[in-house]
Amino acid sequence: MSTTQLRGASAASLDTVLAAVDASGDSGAELGEQLFGVVASLDSSPALRRVLTDPSTEDEAKRGLASSVFGKAVSAATLEVVRTAVGARWRVGRDLTDGLEVAGVVAILKGAAAAGQVDVLEDELFSVANLVTSTPELRSALSDTTVPGAGKSDLVGSILDGKAQPATVAVVRQAARARSASFERTLGAFADLVAARRSRLLAEVRTAHELGQTEHDRLAAALTARYGRDVHLNVVVDPSVIGGLAVSVSDDVIDGTMSSRLEAARRQLAG
Template identity: 85%
Template structure:
């Protein structure tokens, strides 16, 4: 299991997620359509707890659950999407929520697979990072996306209208799903999706904050040092941040390496304050 998948999907749910992702990998037409249709299935199951309970009830025969899924979704989705859904409901999950979280992850992976087939994964990674930076730097947009009174569909439409014609369809689809913020904030969800994209490529994403541009030699040296430390290729996303006084602040998932002068000054101030 990758660290970028939902952290609670361990044990039996983790094994089921592996089976679902294998079904996505085996699909001959994985891409935006498969991914967005899986997101639609997730929305339906989120809005119907009773249906989700039946589809994850361990006392119900697996074939009966697959047949129910076919009757509910068969006319609304493609054959490839239905096959992934049937794999999911025929698997065991520790909790009903794990089924929908697993299908959401499968949707992201399906879109990533399509981007990989089109040779657009690098662009997808870069655009997801750019969107995260846009939201962080725009207080009004950040506030709108964190407003719990606004439905997820409305937030998805908001980010969709901003990105329309400015980003690849794969990027828009993933960002729209992140806007639903099903189990975490938009920013944390988008980061998890970006980490998933990187993990499927066998590498990690590092956000590097610095007050000035890194030269190519500095960039390569830092990437090599982080790769050696984590044992996997590390891709650097560099953010220019005037508040960083000397040094660098590096974040990889939940791991933060703060070597800035400002952090050392703050630590010294706290020490002097007793």
């Protein structure tokens, strides 16, 4: 899943669905998790998804079908978001479920914001990504294509239960389903979505030692000035850096580490 993959009519429809999420008075956590449940149902029923996205079918008929299928399983607020989604135009059928998944993440973010826990959510998503990267057994299990998405979701849920806030667990569990990309790419897309909704960028900073508060604030200010947007730093202590900093902001890499300079010198000597 990536919001950047939704183009044309689908991008406009996503904006409409997210507006419905913003207007909802339902609990962010409940709305988000129920939307994830609707996504799972539609993923398992391609025929239903085709009917709900068929441009030749009247919008009211599609909304009525959504109500009959999901009305007893979800709250009124969730059903309203789903009815909004099926009444919109999607470039391809899968964009409906991708859009509802994005809406689920945004709903959970809304709940975290109401609780003053968005910074915690961002930090915990980054910590989970690092945990998976640094744990070969877990990374292997989450990338095993023979394991159903529901099983992977339960696995990460059991690991994080009681160790991370519920909003984080819900987002990570959904990422573990890896509907259209790997767990790591999906979780990264979700983290970027959270940051984008706050109109800021995420920067991964690799350093040989912990940054002091003054260093942290100075670097954040410099990156904010460079990119013209607030930048949130995710710091990784990496002894292989040797000295300096390696900073990644989206596809932009700023590598000022001693290890990179030594490697460049080695290549020059070898060439």
